[in-house]
Amino acid sequence: MSESYADSVNNVLDVIGVESGVQNFANEWIQSNPINSVGDVFDLLDRLMIPYSVHPSSSKLSTVEHLVAIQIGADSSVTCRHDLKGYLEYQDGALIPAQASQGLADITILIHGQPQEKPEVDWLSNKLDNFKPIIPRLLVISFIANLFALSIPFITMAVYDHVIGGDAGHEVFGIAIGAILLFSMMLLLKVVRSQLLTTVANRISREVSESVMRKLLFGQLGINRMAGTSTLMNRITTAESLKSIVQGPLGGALFDLPFVIIFIIAIGVLGGWLVIVPIIALLLYFILAQRSYRRQKLLNNQLTVSGTTRFSLLYELNSKLSFLRTSHILPFWMDRFEKANTLASKNSFDHLSHQGKYTSIYYAIGLLSTLAVVGLGIDLIFNQVLTPGGLIATMMLISRVTSPAQMLANSYPRIGQVAQAKQQINQSVSYRAEGDYSYQHHHLSQDAPSIDLELVTLRFANQLKPALSGVSFSVEPGQVVAITGPMGSGKSTLLEVIAGLLPSQSGVIKLNGNNLSQYDPQLLRKWLGYYSDQPEMVPMTVFDFIADGRDVSEQEVENVLSKVGALDWVNSLADGMDTHLNQVESLSHPLSNYEATMLTQAKLLCHKYPLVLLDNPVSSKKNKRRFIQWLEENRGTSTIIFTSHDAELIKLSDQVVVLDGGNVGYAGPIPDENEQELDIEASAQGSEA
Numbered sequence: 068m069s070e071s072y073a074d075s076v077n078n079v080l081d082v083i084g085v086e087s088g089v090q091n092f093a094n095e096w097i098q099s100n101p102i103n104s105v106g107d108v109f110d111l112l113d114r115l116m117i118p119y120s121v122h123p124s125s126s127k128l129s130t131v132e133h134l135v136a137i138q139i140g141a142d143s144s145v146t147c148r149h150d151l152k153g154y155l156e157y158q159d160g161a162l163i164p165a166q167a168s169q170g171l172a173d174i175t176i177l178i179h180g181q182p183q184e185k186p187e188v189d190w191l192s193n194k195l196d197n198f199k200p201i202i203p204r205l206l207v208i209s210f211i212a213n214l215f216a217l218s219i220p221f222i223t224m225a226v227y228d229h230v231i232g233g234d235a236g237h238e239v240f241g242i243a244i245g246a247i248l249l250f251s252m253m254l255l256l257k258v259v260r261s262q263l264l265t266t267v268a269n270r271i272s273r274e275v276s277e278s279v280m281r282k283l284l285f286g287q288l289g290i291n292r293m294a295g296t297s298t299l300m301n302r303i304t305t306a307e308s309l310k311s312i313v314q315g316p317l318g319g320a321l322f323d324l325p326f327v328i329i330f331i332i333a334i335g336v337l338g339g340w341l342v343i344v345p346i347i348a349l350l351l352y353f354i355l356a357q358r359s360y361r362r363q364k365l366l367n368n369q370l371t372v373s374g375t376t377r378f379s380l381l382y383e384l385n386s387k388l389s390f391l392r393t394s395h396i397l398p399f400w401m402d403r404f405e406k407a408n409t410l411a412s413k414n415s416f417d418h419l420s421h422q423g424k425y426t427s428i429y430y431a432i433g434l435l436s437t438l439a440v441v442g443l444g445i446d447l448i449f450n451q452v453l454t455p456g457g458l459i460a461t462m463m464l465i466s467r468v469t470s471p472a473q474m475l476a477n478s479y480p481r482i483g484q485v486a487q488a489k490q491q492i493n494q495s496v497s498y499r500a501e502g503d504y505s506y507q508h509h510h511l512s513q514d515a516p517s518i519d520l521e522l523v524t525l526r527f528a529n530q531l532k533p534a535l536s537g538v539s540f541s542v543e544p545g546q547v548v549a550i551t552g553p554m555g556s557g558k559s560t561l562l563e564v565i566a567g568l569l570p571s572q573s574g575v576i577k578l579n580g581n582n583l584s585q586y587d588p589q590l591l592r593k594w595l596g597y598y599s600d601q602p603e604m605v606p607m608t609v610f611d612f613i614a615d616g617r618d619v620s621e622q623e624v625e626n627v628l629s630k631v632g633a634l635d636w637v638n639s640l641a642d643g644m645d646t647h648l649n650q651v652e653s654l655s656h657p658l659s660n661y662e663a664t665m666l667t668q669a670k671l672l673c674h675k676y677p678l679v680l681l682d683n684p685v686s687s688k689k690n691k692r693r694f695i696q697w698l699e700e701n702r703g704t705s706t707i708i709f710t711s712h713d714a715e716l717i718k719l720s721d722q723v724v725v726l727d728g729g730n731v732g733y734a735g736p737i738p739d740e741n742e743q744e745l746d747i748e749a750s751a752q753g754s755e756a
């Protein structure tokens with residue numbers, strides 16, 4: 068029975084029997100984030116920590132264990148289950164046998180269990196388990212391809228001994244056709260195997276990257292800020308390193324390895340004790356690969372550290388180019404870069420020369436094995452144990468043993484890194500993101516809320532003094548509150564704490580009387596309007612930036628752009644409202660503060676947020692006028708908290724909070740005329756000091 072995506076998710080929750088808290092949470096989520104696409108379904112399943120896997124609807128789904136499934140079509144879905152006994156569909160509160168609908172669904176999401184209550188210890192192995200059914204198929208393909216490969220040396224032997232030696236030229240044509248057929252079959256099987264491996268590699272890499280990315284997006288802001296760009300990028304590239312092992316020639320060599328035994332037996336059958344040659348070669352490859360790995364591990368670590376340092380400097384160069392060029396520290400910076408560059412080059416040289424040395428040794432082993440077979444084989448020919456054709460076949464067979472061994476020995480360090488990559492990925496994925504494993508959320512209405520802070524304290528890990536120290540004050544619903552104080556007094560930090568971006572280390576923040584931690588951070592931030600001091604313009608269009616993920620028309624966006632005086636500027640951009648913000652700004656040249664403020668104000672005008680947190684919302688006289696107008700229009704219907712050093716703006720608030728070194732110097736209504744001048748001027752002057 069075809070239904071909406073949201074209905075399917077609700078049916079799934081019903082079938083797996085989740086607790087009422089989870090069900091209520093899902094309802095709240097759906098209300099705030101309407102489910103319009105498959106991506107929205109994944110977001111909700113991820114948030115609910117429900118284990119699932121995604122399959123093409125054409126796969127044999129009854130062989131994969133699951134509790135229930137969602138078949139996703141173009142704009143509707145079906146709740147069902149693929150049992151060994153048949154197909155069941157969810158109707159009137161139960162899964163009942165039904166006729167499977169053909170061709171309607173593009174993908175099927177299989178649900179494997181209840182919402183998880185804690186992180187999986189070995190997340191990656193559990194993910195890889197999903198691919199287990201494909202392994203026997205890959206082994207069978209490899210086995211048959213290797214059997215075909217085995218027949219080619221024997222055909223060559225037949226040509227030498229029987230056709231040339233026995234003067235049977237008329238048989239060449241038949242043998243050639245047979246050889247071409249075998250060769251084509253072998254090629255075909257290898258192509259199929261390579262495609263299967265690439266598909267698996269891509270899926271693993273995609274799933275790992277998405278999960279790691281999700282943790283980064285919803286991880287604690289403070290920890291992410293401290294981790295730095297290069298560390299975060301390393302986490303994603305680790306996922307890519309796993310992919311390179313499964314796909315390509317290395318993946319093929321791994322599946323060929325067990326069948327090397329066939330070729331060794333064949334050499335034994337043809338050349339008797341000549342079999343000792345491939346066995347010694349394999350042993351040598353193994354011993355040398357182990358030896359090389361130990362050294363390469365050390366070299367790899369050095370290479371990563373120096374590469375990361377160089378990358379950080381390049382990032383610094385890109386983002387702070389103007390500063391570097393105009394300041395006097397350029398020679399000092401160049402010196403740092405030269406040192407980092409020299410170290411990275413030296414490490415890269417050591418790494419490559421080590422790799423080059425061992426690659427040559429592995430190549431020499433392969434060559435020596437063939438020469439040993441020739442030398443020893445000639446003796447066997449003289450003793451009439453081996454025919455000349457047999458010798459040529461043995462030479463061909465030995466390369467079937469040494470080639471995959473050579474490839475694996477060369478890639479041994481990469482294979483060895485799998486354990487390390489696995490540990491890193493498991494660590495990144497099991498790291499607790501905000502809201503994980505918790506389904507607490509009080510309903511957030513569209514009425515202006517009250518806010519109470521009681522002794523809120525927060526110290527950044529790399530700072531000695533707390534940025535906020537025992538901050539307490541209360542805000543009535545619909546009040547306008549100005550936060551002021553000297554630079555570095557904690558104003559921005561306070562807004563980030565109220566927005567749930569940074570958790571305080573002690574004290575309580577209450578929203579409508581409930582502890583802020585009892586709200587889901589994602590739903591909370593979707594509900595409130597938060598504007599940072601430095602607007603971060605991510606690559607999106609002007610329209611999307613202002614729409615803020617909500618349903619608004621072009622006309623509405625045009626109206627607000629016109630109101631803030633930005634319409635002419637936006638129309639002058641290459642694609643008007645559809646211009647991507649990253650086309651007008653770059654890392655080294657962000658949007659001007661004035662342009663950014665105009666866009667931010669347009670966004671404010673476009674939506675009605677019950678709670679608005681604004682960090683330094685005004686950058687010029689022009690947008691100050693507009694801000695004051697907006698403030699008056701929304702006074703009483705939204706709770707508004709803004710930071711400012713501007714005495715004129717501060718006077719418009721119902722309550723002012725003066726911060727000094729993270730402490731509240733004053734919190735209350737604007738003092739009367741004379742005192743007011745004194746306090747506010749003092750704080751504004753402090754900011755300019």
Ligand SMILES: Nc1ncnc2c1ncn2[C@@H]1O[C@H](COP(=O)(O)OP(=O)(O)OP(=O)(O)O)[C@@H](O)[C@H]1O
Pocket residue numbers: 292527528529530534552553554555556557558559560561600
């Ligand atoms: N991510 C961070 N990591 C470490 N310390 C930080 C971080 N953010 C702010 N701080 C420190 O916390 C203190 C308060 O900073 P905050 O930005 O909240 O002050 P502010 O009053 O908003 O300053 P301004 O008026 O310049 O915007 C400062 O000492 C600052 O250096």
